[in-house]
Amino acid sequence: AQSVAQPEDQVNVAEGNPLTVKCTYSVSGNPYLFWYVQYPNRGLQFLLKYITGDNLVKGSYGFEAEFNKSQTSFHLKKPSALVSDSALYFCATARGGGADGLTFGKGTHLIIQP
């Protein structure tokens, strides 16, 4: 079964510093990987995805993610964190097997401190 893991429940970063939110995957076949963000009392919003091609994927709000096949990772990054980036971040992979939809990680709380 396809799965993703987010090893950190919470990540704390000072405003202006670079941030990384970690994700590793276990997928048979070609991985389709996604990052979503959830702000308080809101639904999930799509940030970016990796399907194929360039290992560095750029997304919304200045976020990017690096696909690393040898380490089976898909870490989310941003060069300079903003307080407004504080939210819950989910890594996800396509379920596969002919069924659309996503399998999510448990989520990582990102807290940006002023």
Added chain:
Amino acid sequence: EAQVTQNPRYLITVTGKKLTVTCSQNMNHEYMSWYRQDPGLGLRQIYYSMNVEVTDKGDVPEGYKVSRKEKRNFPLILESPSPNQTSLYFCASSALGTDNEQFFGPGTRLTVL
């Protein structure tokens, strides 16, 4: 505006009282899905539908029903809710294809007493 809407946003009910959470999308998407979100567990898929009259179970379907009579609507039905169904529920839709992003509704917070 392209969107997924859910109603109600908040619901408190009692054990055994049937309820329906509605979901509607205006993007002509074939695929729709329901997830529940619980602390420490992320989002787990309950049911999904790849077209009208086509539905299938996700990872946690027990205690839930769905129907897809129209392309735009995908209601979630709890015929006899129990306290362990207290959760935050999200509806999502997308075009068919495993590489397509999903659009999520704002969520429904359900409490079953």
